[in-house]
Amino acid sequence: xxxxxxxxxxxxxxxxxxxxxxxxxxxxxxxxxxxxxxxxxxxxxxxxxxxxxxxxxxxxxxxxxxxxxxxxxxxxxxxxxxxxxxxxxxxxxxxxxxxxxxxxxxxxxxxxxxxxxxxxxxxxxxxxxxxxxxxxxxxxxxxxxxxxxxxxxxxxxxxxxxxxxxxxxxxxxxxxxxxxxxxxxxxxxxxxxxxxxxxxxxxxxxxxxxxxxxxxxxxxxxxxxxxxxxxxxxxxxxxxxxxxxxxxxxxxxxxxxxxxxxxxxxxxxxxxxxxxxxxxxxxxxxxxxxxxxxxxxxxxxxxxxxxxxxxxxxxxxxxxxxxxxxxxxxxxxxxxxxxxxxxxxxxxxxxxxxxxxxxxxxxxxxxxxxxxxxxxxxxxxxxxxxxxxxxxxxxxxxxxxxxxxxxxxxxxxxxxxxxxxxxxxxxxxxxxxxxxxxxxxxxxxxxxxxxxxxxxxxxxxxxxxxxxxxxxxxxxxxxxxxxxxxxxxxxxxxxxxxxxxxxxxxxxxxxxxxxxxxxxxxxxxxxxxxxxxxxxxxxxxxx
Amino acid sequence: xxxxxxxxxxxxxxxxxxxxxxxxxxxxxxxxxxxxxxxxxxxxxxxxxxxxxxxxxxxxxxxxxxxxxxxxxxxxxxxxxxxxxxxxxxxxxxxxxxx
Amino acid sequence: xxxxxxxxxxxxxxxxxxxxxxxxxxxxxxxxxxxxxxxxxxxxxxxxxxxxxxxxxxxxxxxxxxxxxxxxxxxxxxxxxxxxxxxxxxxxxxxxxxxxxxxxxxxxxxxxxxxxxxxxxxxxxxxxxxxxxxxxxxxxxxxxxxxxxxxxxxxxxxxxxxxxxxxxxxxxxxxxxxxxxxxxxxxxxxxxxxxxxxxxxxxxxxxxxxxxxxxxxxxxxxxxxxxxxxx
Numbered sequence: 001x002x003x004x005x006x007x008x009x010x011x012x013x014x015x016x017x018x019x020x021x022x023x024x025x026x027x028x029x030x031x032x033x034x035x036x037x038x039x040x041x042x043x044x045x046x047x048x049x050x051x052x053x054x055x056x057x058x059x060x061x062x063x064x065x066x067x068x069x070x071x072x073x074x075x076x077x078x079x080x081x082x083x084x085x086x087x088x089x090x091x092x093x094x095x096x097x098x099x100x101x102x103x104x105x106x107x108x109x110x111x112x113x114x115x116x117x118x119x120x121x122x123x124x125x126x127x128x129x130x131x132x133x134x135x136x137x138x139x140x141x142x143x144x145x146x147x148x149x150x151x152x153x154x155x156x157x158x159x160x161x162x163x164x165x166x167x168x169x170x171x172x173x174x175x176x177x178x179x180x181x182x183x184x185x186x187x188x189x190x191x192x193x194x195x196x197x198x199x200x201x202x203x204x205x206x207x208x209x210x211x212x213x214x215x216x217x218x219x220x221x222x223x224x225x226x227x228x229x230x231x232x233x234x235x236x237x238x239x240x241x242x243x244x245x246x247x248x249x250x251x252x253x254x255x256x257x258x259x260x261x262x263x264x265x266x267x268x269x270x271x272x273x274x275x276x277x278x279x280x281x282x283x284x285x286x287x288x289x290x291x292x293x294x295x296x297x298x299x300x301x302x303x304x305x306x307x308x309x310x311x312x313x314x315x316x317x318x319x320x321x322x323x324x325x326x327x328x329x330x331x332x333x334x335x336x337x338x339x340x341x342x343x344x345x346x347x348x349x350x351x352x353x354x355x356x357x358x359x360x361x362x363x364x365x366x367x368x369x370x371x372x373x374x375x376x377x378x379x380x381x382x383x384x385x386x387x388x389x390x391x392x393x394x395x396x397x398x399x400x401x402x403x404x405x406x407x408x409x410x411x412x413x414x415x416x417x418x419x420x421x422x423x424x425x426x427x428x429x430x431x432x433x434x435x436x437x438x439x440x441x442x443x444x445x446x447x448x449x450x451x452x453x454x455x456x457x458x459x460x461x462x463x464x465x466x467x468x469x470x471x472x473x474x475x476x477x478x479x480x481x482x483x484x485x486x487x488x489x490x491x492x493x494x495x496x497x498x499x500x501x502x503x504x505x506x507x508x509x510x511x512x513x514x515x516x517x518x519x520x521x522x523x524x525x526x527x528x529x530x531x532x533x534x535x536x537x538x539x540x541x542x543x
Numbered sequence: 544x545x546x547x548x549x550x551x552x553x554x555x556x557x558x559x560x561x562x563x564x565x566x567x568x569x570x571x572x573x574x575x576x577x578x579x580x581x582x583x584x585x586x587x588x589x590x591x592x593x594x595x596x597x598x599x600x601x602x603x604x605x606x607x608x609x610x611x612x613x614x615x616x617x618x619x620x621x622x623x624x625x626x627x628x629x630x631x632x633x634x635x636x637x638x639x640x641x642x
Numbered sequence: 643x644x645x646x647x648x649x650x651x652x653x654x655x656x657x658x659x660x661x662x663x664x665x666x667x668x669x670x671x672x673x674x675x676x677x678x679x680x681x682x683x684x685x686x687x688x689x690x691x692x693x694x695x696x697x698x699x700x701x702x703x704x705x706x707x708x709x710x711x712x713x714x715x716x717x718x719x720x721x722x723x724x725x726x727x728x729x730x731x732x733x734x735x736x737x738x739x740x741x742x743x744x745x746x747x748x749x750x751x752x753x754x755x756x757x758x759x760x761x762x763x764x765x766x767x768x769x770x771x772x773x774x775x776x777x778x779x780x781x782x783x784x785x786x787x788x789x790x791x792x793x794x795x796x797x798x799x800x801x802x803x804x805x806x807x808x809x810x811x812x813x814x815x816x817x818x819x820x821x822x823x824x825x826x827x828x829x830x831x832x833x834x835x836x837x838x839x840x841x842x843x844x845x846x847x848x849x850x851x852x853x854x855x856x857x858x859x860x861x862x863x864x865x866x867x868x869x870x871x872x873x
Contacts, residue, residue: 111662113672179679186607187672188663214618217683221690225806232780234802236694241795247697250626251690301621305629316632320625524664547740557730561723564860568719571865583861590857598733599850611678615685622686623693630697 015418015515030115031518036101037416038122039092044485046088046129049136051478053081058440058471066458074457075142076158082145084136087167088129090401091174091259094266095181095212096125098408099205101416103181105509105516106199108190108525113183121176124169131166135159144455146256149237149248153229161230164223171216174262178212181205190508192527199507199531200289204269207293211258211265211300219255222248246311253304261300264364264396265293267404268335271357274407275339277505278354279346282532285338292331299328309380318377325375332368336361351503352426356407359434363399367392370445385455388448394441406433406484413488414502418514419495425487432480439473506532546603556597563590658838670840677844681851688810688855695803695862698796705796707867711789712777713804714768718864721764722856728757729853736846739839744832747842751826754849758819765812769805777801804863811859814852821845 016033026034056077060068069077100118104111112118135141141163143152152160185206189198225236226248235241237248276283283289305313305321339361348354370392373379383389414420443466448454452463459467501510508525509516567586571579596602601612656666663669699706735750772778776786779798787794825845828834834842 109662113662114676115662175683179676179683182679183672183676186675187668213679213683214614214686217687218622218690218693221687225691225694228780228806234779234798236799236802241798242698242702243799244697244701246629247626247694250629250697251622251693254622254626301618302625305625313629314632315636317629320628547737550734550737553730553733553737557726560726560729564719564722564726567861567865568715571715571861579865579867580861583865584858587858587861591854594729594850594854594857598729599847607675608678611675611682615682618682619685619689619692622689623696626693626697627700630700 013513014517015513016518017417017515019518028119030111030119032100032104032112032115032118033416033516033518035118035122036097036099039096039100039125042122042125042129043089043093043097046084047481049133050081050084050089051481053077053084054474055478057081058474060457061459061467062471064459064461064464064467069457071457072142073140075144075455076140078455079141079144080136083132083141083163083167085397086145086259086263087170088125088132090263090397091170092125092177093263093401093405094270094408095177095205095208095262096121096173098201098270098405098412099181099208099266100177102412102509103202103205104184104188105512105520106202106507107185107188107193108508108521108527109184109188110520110524112180113188114180117176118180121173121180124176125173128166128168128170128173131162131169133166135162135166138162146252147223147226147248148252149226149229149245150239150243153226153237153248154235161227164227168220168223168227171220174212175216178209178216181209182213185209190525190527194527196287197527197529197531198290200272200283200286200293201266201269203290203293204265204272207297208262208265210294210297211262215255215258215262215301218251219259222251222255246308246313249308249311250304253307254301257304257307258297258300260393260396261296263401265296267360267401267408268293268332270404270408270411271339271360272335273505273507274353274357274411275342276532276534277411277503278349278351278357279343280349280504280534281342281346282530282534283338284341284344285334286531288334289338292334295331296328299324299331303328303375306375306380309377310384322375322377326372329368329372329375332364336365336368350427352421352423352430353407353411355427355430355434356403356410359430359437360400360403360407363395363403363434363437367395367397367399370395383448385453386448387444387452387454390454391441391444391448394444399437399441403433403437406430409488410484411503412509413491414498415509415512415514415516417492417495418498419491420498420502421484421491421495422487425483429480429483429487432476432483434480436473436476436478436480440470440477441473443467443469443473506534548597548600548603552597556593560590560593656838658833658840666837670843673840673844674847677847681847684814684851684855688807691803691807691810692858692862695807698799698803699862699866702793702796702799703867705793706800708790708793709797709800709804710864710866712772712775713864713866714771715864717764717768718860721761722860724757724761724764725853725856728754728761729850731757732846732849736839736842739829739834739842740836742834742836744829744834747829747834748826751822751829755819755822755826758815758822758849762812762815762819765808772801778805780805807859807863811852811855814855818845818849818852821848 016031026038029035029038057074060066060074060077066074100112138159141156141158141160143156143158143160147160147164185198185202228234229236229238235243237243237245239245272283272289302324303321305317306325309318309322370388374383374389374392410421410426447463447466447470450463452459452466498514500512500514502514503510508521508527511525512520563586567583570582570586575582595612599612601608658669659666660669663672731750731753735747735754738746738750769778773784776784779785779801785794785798785801787797790797822845825841828841
């Protein structure tokens with residue numbers, strides 16, 4: 001896609017970035033776009049930290065013996081990797097960055113419903129991250145990100161309370177973001193922006209917000225109970241006094257399963273935007289995709305027991321949860337079919353965001369299907385707590401969610417910053433990510449199926465070949481993440497000016513300048529057409 | 544905005560709530576076996592509905608508010624109910640046989 | 643393509659209108675929906691504790707019933723009645739705000755706070771009684787269930803939940819009293835009018851919610867097994 005702008009004046013236009021200068025104008029901002037940038041920087045930092053732990057894990061696993069660190073230290077590696085990645089990167093990622101930036105613009109609003117609560121949610125996130133980092137620096141936590149009791153509540157000798165408090169606090173950040181989005185989407189749509197005309201990215205964030213609001217408080221109280229148990233030496237989950245460790249798991253997974261849908265739904269929303277723009281075609285089955293987002297949000301609360309099949313939970317409960325797990329795959333499958341149908345006979349362009357979208361569709365499908373394997377009781381007994389599970393969730397979280405995030409960042413980068421990134425490097429990195437990802441995680445399916453357990457710092461020698469492939473892949477994957485960090489930062493200063501709509505995309509956010517003005521729209525837009533009203537020709541829009 | 548209830552309405556609701564509190568108290572003195580807790584919860588549920596519909600004015604509110612208020616209670620049922628499915632059914636297999 | 647016509651924006655508006663909203667009605671609706679969504683999160687927060695409590699009660703019915711010996715249902719019922727009065731005064735306060743009755747609003751807010759503080763006073767007394775009775779397992783060594791040692795361990799769980807649930811509830815009451823103090827100050831300054839009383843409305847919703855939590859806590863924690871002589 002070519003850009004329009006040769007006019008240097010337009011980059012000097014007042015926009016949300018240059019309207020005010022100084023650290024106070026950023027740290028006390030109420031502008032949802034600036035808050036989105038604050039979040040973008042924060043979660044990138046947390047992603048790097050989580051990534052370092054991943055690197056340490058993969059280094060240890062190069063050899064079968066536990067020769068790099070002892071098992072306690074290794075336990076800390078995978079715990080901190082999980083805690084940081086899940087609670088401080090994946091959960092906030094798209095909603096707090098792209099959602100914060102674009103949901104108000106997509107509905108034609110001037111800001112979110114509660115701008116100060118939005119800023120508060122960022123500060124709360126930072127406070128939670130501070131606790132988590134404190135736990136790391138003081139010596140780490142070794143319970144696994146799942147904090148299973150009674151190890152976490154009684155026997156672990158690490159900084160469980162600090163980490164739990166960090167997660168508790170970060171949960172409130174998530175709740176406030178969700179609350180803000182729900183009220184905004186209900187009450188602040190521009191005239192003519194009916195529910196049936198909302199971009200699917202908005203639907204996705206809405207469904208996500210429902211989960212955030214309904215699920216997060218339960219994990220908050222669960223972790224609070226664990227922290228209280230540790231602090232006061234009383235026993236809620238301690239079998240020695242009649243407590244039930246399985247109850248902890250029920251309450252923990254009541255949130256943490258829907259949490260994975262908090263992570264993936266916004267990514268799916270991004271894919272809907274990318275697939276339509278880069279096929280130059282309206283979405284196939286709009287109401288099915290919108291409805292399936294809600295379907296995933298609701299059914300996602302009915303399946304958590306599939307994490308607990310081998311714990312001693314009743315067989316009847318296992319049956320119930322297994323059946324419903326099969327059901328929850330259906331709305332996800334609907335989306336995949338509809339995206340594919342959208343691309344059929346579309347006019348496909350292979351820009352970087354679309355490469356990430358292709359990657360998502362393939363890798364998420366594999367990850368999702370392996371979820372069905374795991375949801376099947378008989379298979380689960382064999383592969384639970386092996387690397388098969390690890391591969392499954394990395395396929396959906398990294399192959400799915402992170403790719404969607406990268407695709408979204410690249411798609412909306414020109415709008416957020418007013419600059420274009422170098423396309424050659426971007427495509428190269430996307431291919432590195434795809435190749436590196438598969439090299440890292442596909443061998444883990446095999447190793448897990450053959451019996452390599454997860455969360456062990458040593459393994460039987462016959463698994464070494466898969467682990468070496470995996471570590472090699474991880475290096476390539478890491479490079480694929482590092483390069484965008486460099487060229488995106490580079491583009492801030494040296495990138496070509498983007499123009500209002502470098503992709504020729506439909507959507508209210510593309511009708512403003514790049515970067516947008518602080519107040520988003522000079523006059524409140526009145527919406528008269530459906531979402532994704534593309535015609536078939538490739539249009540080159542001059543901003 | 545919607546109509547404002549009269550003082551009389553509010554006081555009537557208050558009276559009903561207070562009476563039901565005493566009913567709860569006195570019924571608890573009678574031995575109904577396992578039904579004590581059921582009766583107590585039913586009365587509590589009814590009191591909650593009165594507070595929600597009248598004191599919180601949901602009766603006169605939009606369907607959206609009613610939906611959100613109902614969703615909260617429903618989600619709590621999902622949490623407690625699905626957890627109890629496990630505990631209640633654990634004893635159904637006393638001999639380790641499935642049927 | 644969206645048509646970028648202007649939607650008429652009046653420049654005569656309430657000084658309380660925040661500029662990202664189009665009008666006061668949208669602002670009010672957003673605030674109340676926002677408070678309801680927040681209450682949803684509170685339902686699930688307390689709900690987690692109710693869930694865990696329910697599981698243990700179903701597992702240890704006798705042990706839980708034995709604890710009723712150490713709970714005073716008269717205090718519980720009295721406290722319930724106090725909270726219901728405070729809910730009445732709160733509802734009447736919101737009504738007064740809506741009608742622009744400044745003095746009535748302030749009086750009713752004060753009454754609500756007094757009853758709220760009375761509730762907290764009774765709870766403090768009850769906590770003290772439990773402390774004297776050695777029924778506070780939160781602190782090492784402050785647990786004595788020698789009258790029914792066969793239930794000691796499971797009863798400890800009940801008492802943990804008693805303190806956590808009533809403790810979090812009391813915390814919410816304290817926050818509520820703080821909120822109402824702020825509202826009272828604003829009412830005294832004449833901030834509220836029939837056009838703008840949003841903070842009173844949403845504080846009212848919060849207060850009623852905290853009352854509802856107690857409506858469930860009372861029978862569950864105080865009225866277990868009163869008819870049975872287990873100790």
